[in-house]
Amino acid sequence: MKFNILIISQLLVARSFAFLAAPASRTQSALYSSYASSSTQRRSDTFSDSELETAFFSIDVDSKGSIPRSAFGEAIADLGVDLSQVQLDLLFSKYDADKGGSIDLDEFKAMMSDPVLAGVTPQRDVKFAMDLFKRYDADNSGTIDKGEFRNIAREIQLDARRRSLFSVAAAAVGATVVADYSQEYQFSQKKFRSLYIEPKAEEAQKIAFPTAMLSSDMDEAIARTLYKRGFTPKNTIFAHSVCSDEVNNAPEQLLPLMVKRWEEGFSLGGLAGVPFSGKSGFQAYLHHVPDGGKLLIMFAPHVGIDAAGKIGALQRDGQVKVSSACGAAVGAYKVLQTNPSVASIPDVEDAPESFDPQLESIVKMLKPRLSGIEKAVDPITFVTYQLYAIIRDKICDCVSQTPELWEYTNEIALVGGIMINRHVGGDFFQPLSFESRTKDETGVKRTDLYQDAFGQTANLSNVLGSEDAVACLYNKK
Numbered sequence: 001m002k003f004n005i006l007i008i009s010q011l012l013v014a015r016s017f018a019f020l021a022a023p024a025s026r027t028q029s030a031l032y033s034s035y036a037s038s039s040t041q042r043r044s045d046t047f048s049d050s051e052l053e054t055a056f057f058s059i060d061v062d063s064k065g066s067i068p069r070s071a072f073g074e075a076i077a078d079l080g081v082d083l084s085q086v087q088l089d090l091l092f093s094k095y096d097a098d099k100g101g102s103i104d105l106d107e108f109k110a111m112m113s114d115p116v117l118a119g120v121t122p123q124r125d126v127k128f129a130m131d132l133f134k135r136y137d138a139d140n141s142g143t144i145d146k147g148e149f150r151n152i153a154r155e156i157q158l159d160a161r162r163r164s165l166f167s168v169a170a171a172a173v174g175a176t177v178v179a180d181y182s183q184e185y186q187f188s189q190k191k192f193r194s195l196y197i198e199p200k201a202e203e204a205q206k207i208a209f210p211t212a213m214l215s216s217d218m219d220e221a222i223a224r225t226l227y228k229r230g231f232t233p234k235n236t237i238f239a240h241s242v243c244s245d246e247v248n249n250a251p252e253q254l255l256p257l258m259v260k261r262w263e264e265g266f267s268l269g270g271l272a273g274v275p276f277s278g279k280s281g282f283q284a285y286l287h288h289v290p291d292g293g294k295l296l297i298m299f300a301p302h303v304g305i306d307a308a309g310k311i312g313a314l315q316r317d318g319q320v321k322v323s324s325a326c327g328a329a330v331g332a333y334k335v336l337q338t339n340p341s342v343a344s345i346p347d348v349e350d351a352p353e354s355f356d357p358q359l360e361s362i363v364k365m366l367k368p369r370l371s372g373i374e375k376a377v378d379p380i381t382f383v384t385y386q387l388y389a390i391i392r393d394k395i396c397d398c399v400s401q402t403p404e405l406w407e408y409t410n411e412i413a414l415v416g417g418i419m420i421n422r423h424v425g426g427d428f429f430q431p432l433s434f435e436s437r438t439k440d441e442t443g444v445k446r447t448d449l450y451q452d453a454f455g456q457t458a459n460l461s462n463v464l465g466s467e468d469a470v471a472c473l474y475n476k477k
């Protein structure tokens with residue numbers, strides 16, 4: 001899952017306790033300050049005084065200055081500490097000095113410094129996120145529906161002062177709901193993404209992929225345009241040429257969205273999105289079209305952007321380290337940097353132990369396309385755009401070099417661009433081309449659908465470093 005709760009909640013740590021402190025009553029706040037200023041207790045290595053006080057007073061809601069044994073477990077859990085009932089009882093008995101069945105703040109703080117708790121790492125952010133989820137899951141269904149989201153949105157708009165508080169709530173809720181991919185997810189993604197995006201990644205994306213769209217918007221724009229031309233899931237067979245990397249199959253990615261919409265998907269692509277299934281793959285796809293039906297091909301290389309705004313890098317779920325995306329594209333570029341003479345790369349037949357036919361081909365196709373890379377905004381961005389052009393040329397070759405195509409179909413639509421993998425905030429797509437080809441007695445007719453679907457084309461001269469590179473990208477030279 002792209003937005004699992006653990007990852008999103010890491011974003012919340014800094015602000016999370018502000019939320020717990022916020023609903024405090026006036027009396028409680030006064031008490032809080034007096035305790036905070038007079039506190040001379042030993043400090044736990046893992047909890048600050050204010051964290052301990054906040055946990056204490058979130059239980060001591062009547063400001064009695066003590067919490068009973070029955071509520072003690074909850075205060076500990078609020079700190080994200082998971083203890084068994086036996087451990088809780090032992091701790092409580094040890095620090096309930098007057099054996100009165102309750103402990104005051106000083107006793108509570110002393111207890112949290114007990115050696116028994118040494119090395120305990122509080123999972124406070126997870127606990128916090130779950131609290132927020134419960135708060136907004138009004139009907140206790142265990143999922144958040146659109147109505148419940150609307151309530152949060154309304155609260156954000158009504159009370160600007162509490163906006164930061166609710167931004168935390170939105171992130172937590174967005175994180176939780178995505179576990180069950182649905183329309184609600186898309187709603188939350190749009191409504192709240194500005195509150196939990198990675199600003200540096202966002203900035204880098206705006207520069208390198210200036211008119212990128214959220215994948216769900218892309219899927220809708222393609223469908224809207226094609227429905228007008230009579231494409232339906234029943235009469236259309238969808239094919240895609242995208243990299244084998246599993247990040248392209250994340251639930252909110254364009255590929256699964258389109259496979260779902262068009263009800264199937266023929267895979268033409270291999271590493272980096274190059275249509276390695278070749279002419280045979282294209283023929284097979286063609287032969288599967290419904291009678292009198294239509295073809296739709298989406299093709300794209302992909303590129304990650306990490307939290308620091310680095311293009312070509314991606315933090316993957318379950319991994320702390322950042323890895324390459326697209327690994328094949330970055331790998332091919334590195335080969336060319338260290339070994340510019342492609343001729344020295346052994347062919348598969350000559351060196352079976354280094355079997356790597358797809359990467360070998362990518363290196364060879366990329367080599368002639370790297371001139372001018374030094375003028376580009378960033379080398380991996382440039383490489384990614386070149387891969388788009390390589391894939392597009394191969395797909396167009398398959399189409400134009402297969403004359404029997406028109407015995408099987410009366411229309412083929414081709415949509416291409418760059419998939420942008422992001423760790424949080426949803427994946428994007430930079431559209432670069434969208435056209436339809438039909439055939440009648442006069443020949444093959446090409447109709448540009450780009451503007452109708454996506455609006456103005458992106459100005460890429462700064463990104464690619466020259467008008468020449470742009471013309472080359474669009475094959476206008």
Ligand SMILES: [Zn+2]
Pocket residue numbers: 243244245271272273302325326327328329
């Ligand atoms: Zn890849």
